[in-house]
Amino acid sequence: MKLLCRHTPRTSASFAWFNIVLARTEAATLTAFTGGGKPTAQYLTKKQGRRHFQHDVHANTARLRDAEHHIHGIDFLGTDHIYRLNGTRVEAFSGLEKSLYTHLHHGRVNEYRGEVHGLRGQWPDRSSSGKWNAVSIRADGTVMAIRLQEE
Numbered sequence: 001m002k003l004l005c006r007h008t009p010r011t012s013a014s015f016a017w018f019n020i021v022l023a024r025t026e027a028a029t030l031t032a033f034t035g036g037g038k039p040t041a042q043y044l045t046k047k048q049g050r051r052h053f054q055h056d057v058h059a060n061t062a063r064l065r066d067a068e069h070h071i072h073g074i075d076f077l078g079t080d081h082i083y084r085l086n087g088t089r090v091e092a093f094s095g096l097e098k099s100l101y102t103h104l105h106h107g108r109v110n111e112y113r114g115e116v117h118g119l120r121g122q123w124p125d126r127s128s129s130g131k132w133n134a135v136s137i138r139a140d141g142t143v144m145a146i147r148l149q150e151e
Contacts, residue, residue: 023109026140031104033142034096035066035079039105069093069145071135072124076143077101089149093132097141116141 028043032053041053067080078095096104097119103112116139123137132145 023113027104027109027112030096030140030142033094034077034101042107067093067095068098069095071129071132071143071145072126072137082149091147091149093143093145095143100141
C-alpha cells in the first residue's frame with residue numbers, strides 16, 4: 001500500500017511557524033546559558049518571560065557575559081560563578097564558542113545554525129583542559145568548565 005503525504009498550505013505554514021519557534025527557543029536557551037540579558041530577551045515572547053531578561057544586570061554584577069576563556073584552542077564567551085562546596089571554592093564557567101555567540105547576540109539564528117552544523121564532529125571530547133578540572137563541550141557550541149580555586 002502506497003501512502004501519499006499531502007502538504008496543504010496550512011500544514012506547510014504550521015511547519016514553518018513551528019520551526020521558527022524551535023529555533024528561537026534554542027537561541028534563548030543558549031544566550032541564557034551564557035549569562036542572560038538582552039540577547040535572550042529578543043528571542044522570548046511576553047508569556048515566555050521576556051521582561052525578566054530585558055536588562056543586562058544580575059545580582060551583584062553590572063554586566064554578564066563578562067568572562068572569556070580559551071579552552072582546547074577555542075575561544076568561548078560566557079559567564080562564571082564561584083561556589084563554595086564543603087569549604088572548597090569552585091569556579092564554574094558556562095559559555096558558547098565566540099563566533100556562534102556573536103551570531104545569536106545579533107539575532108542571526110540562521111547563521112548560528114549553519115555554522116554550528118558545519119562544526120559537527122569537530123568539537124574536542126577531552127574531559128579536562130590545562131587549568132580546568134572538568135570540561136564538557138557540546139555539539140551546540142556550549143561549554144561547561146569547572147575548576148577548584150586556591151584559597
